[in-house]
Amino acid sequence: MSEINSNLFFLFKNLPLLLNATLTAILLTFASILIGMVVGIICTFLRIYGSKIVKKIEFAYEWVLKGTPPLIVIFIFYFGLGKYLNLGPFLSAALALGLRSSAYQAQIYRGAVLSITSEQTEAGLSLGLSKVKTFSIIIIPQAFRLSLPGFTNEFTIVLKDTPLAYAVGLVEILKAGRDILNQPLTQSITGSNITGSLNPFAIFVVCALLYFILFEIFSYALQFLSKKYEIPGFITDKETK
Amino acid sequence: MEENLLIVENVEKSFGSQKILDGVSFKLNKGDVKVIVGPSGTGKSTLLRCINLLNPPDKGKIYLQNTEITSLPHSKIPSIRQKIGMVFQHFALFNHLSAIDNVALGLIKVKKMNKTDAYNKALRELKRVGLDQHKDKYPAQLSGGQKQRVGIARALAMDPLLILFDEPTSALDPELIGEVLQVMQDLAKDGMTMICVTHEMGFAKSVANEVIFMEKGKIVEQGPPLKLFTEATHPRTREFLSKISELYGESEKK
Numbered sequence: 001m002s003e004i005n006s007n008l009f010f011l012f013k014n015l016p017l018l019l020n021a022t023l024t025a026i027l028l029t030f031a032s033i034l035i036g037m038v039v040g041i042i043c044t045f046l047r048i049y050g051s052k053i054v055k056k057i058e059f060a061y062e063w064v065l066k067g068t069p070p071l072i073v074i075f076i077f078y079f080g081l082g083k084y085l086n087l088g089p090f091l092s093a094a095l096a097l098g099l100r101s102s103a104y105q106a107q108i109y110r111g112a113v114l115s116i117t118s119e120q121t122e123a124g125l126s127l128g129l130s131k132v133k134t135f136s137i138i139i140i141p142q143a144f145r146l147s148l149p150g151f152t153n154e155f156t157i158v159l160k161d162t163p164l165a166y167a168v169g170l171v172e173i174l175k176a177g178r179d180i181l182n183q184p185l186t187q188s189i190t191g192s193n194i195t196g197s198l199n200p201f202a203i204f205v206v207c208a209l210l211y212f213i214l215f216e217i218f219s220y221a222l223q224f225l226s227k228k229y230e231i232p233g234f235i236t237d238k239e240t241k
Numbered sequence: 242m243e244e245n246l247l248i249v250e251n252v253e254k255s256f257g258s259q260k261i262l263d264g265v266s267f268k269l270n271k272g273d274v275k276v277i278v279g280p281s282g283t284g285k286s287t288l289l290r291c292i293n294l295l296n297p298p299d300k301g302k303i304y305l306q307n308t309e310i311t312s313l314p315h316s317k318i319p320s321i322r323q324k325i326g327m328v329f330q331h332f333a334l335f336n337h338l339s340a341i342d343n344v345a346l347g348l349i350k351v352k353k354m355n356k357t358d359a360y361n362k363a364l365r366e367l368k369r370v371g372l373d374q375h376k377d378k379y380p381a382q383l384s385g386g387q388k389q390r391v392g393i394a395r396a397l398a399m400d401p402l403l404i405l406f407d408e409p410t411s412a413l414d415p416e417l418i419g420e421v422l423q424v425m426q427d428l429a430k431d432g433m434t435m436i437c438v439t440h441e442m443g444f445a446k447s448v449a450n451e452v453i454f455m456e457k458g459k460i461v462e463q464g465p466p467l468k469l470f471t472e473a474t475h476p477r478t479r480e481f482l483s484k485i486s487e488l489y490g491e492s493e494k495k
Binding site for chain 2: 123125129141234
């Protein structure tokens with residue numbers, strides 16, 4: 001039989017492994033983004049409303065995380081901290097990618113909050129709203145909309161960084177592909193007369209395709225969200241001018 | 242017996258080392274319309290921001306209905322602010338809310354009105370400024386004049402004791418100023434108490450019962466508009482008023 005058929009057979013046989021790996025990649029993306037969001041929002045508050053020292057500490061935090069390769073941060077969590085507490089590959093990767101993302105998300109949210117004029121806050125306060133209510137009713141809903149394009153970008157970047165977790169043994173898509181490639185060919189084809197070898201090109205293209213499909217789905221979903229919450233006249237006006 | 246609605250007593254305010262207000266005092270009765278004029282950077286806007294405590298004064302006292310509001314604890318400040326309407330130079334409408342939601346927001350979130358009543362009242366206020374047809378439009382879909390009228394309706398909805406206008410027409414195209422001034426004139430005639438920072442001298446002449454001329458953080462001269470325009474005692478007042486009358490005075494003649 002042809003080489004193409006043997007590759008297809010292999011992929012089909014390993015479909016559960018690939019789908020499981022895809023699910024892991026999705027979970028890792030969501031966990032990292034969520035960690036990044038929580039920490040990022042806290043960082044935003046500290047940077048905008050904190051005292052001078054707090055602002056400096058927050059700045060340093062962002063600076064360090066932006067300047068360090070994420071793979072090294074994963075290693076620090078997995079091997080470095082592994083001596084003291086066993087986080088496991090998933091949690092190590094989620095924390096590393098999440099904290100790195102928090103630095104970028106903080107920047108996205110800060111930009112959004114700062115682009116809302118102080119008059120908006122003053123108008124809220126003038127009506128008799130408290131500071132907290134002004135922030136939650138007036139500022140956050142606008143900042144949320146303004147951060148969506150940047151957030152979409154950050155989300156897809158985190159998604160595409162998940163293969164780094166391969167390095168600590170997490171079975172995400174890339175690791176699954178590599179595992180499939182390493183399987184002895186003869187074992188898998190008992191009862192059939194398929195011959196030949198598995199093509200690395202085919203399996204890695206399939207891996208890339210899986211990422212691309214995820215990228216498309218998430219980009220589309222987030223763009224849909226942007227459209228849904230678009231303020232009438234607000235965005236289009238600026239684009240047509 | 243005359244009871245002052247608002248008393249401003251010797252108010253001082255500095256930003257950094259720069260003194261913006263240097264001992265300003267005046268009184269306001271119910272139904273008064275005061276117009277504050279003066280060169281830019283004289284502290285006119287800061288004075289308004291002191292009155293509704295957005296920038297609390299450093300020194301001096303402000304009384305609203307005989308209550309000193311400058312010494313209140315922070316927790317009481319929102320309850321004072323809801324009694325004082327504010328209209329902003331750049332409108333400051335909430336961009337993510339439609340016109341009617343802008344007007345109803347304070348009623349629902351501050352006055353805790355139920356939604357049906359709040360929207361009914363909001364619609365009445367929009368009607369008052371002639372914008373009930375545009376109630377579902379968002380700020381970005383309204384003209385400058387319409388935005389400012391929504392801003393006025395938003396202040397009116399709270400049933401304030403007085404409304405502060407911070408240069409309400411200076412960000413508008415000339416042909417849109419008239420519609421906003423008309424709404425303000427109608428309000429004045431309905432007996433609304435107003436303090437307006439504006440250079441619209443036509444407006445000052447037709448509805449103000451007092452014009453205050455400020456310079457360098459101080460009140461130079463104050464008095465009824467006609468008196469100030471024709472027989473100002475201070476030379477600087479005469480100079481300034483004749484200059485802005487040339488620029489703005491004609492826009493209200495129809």
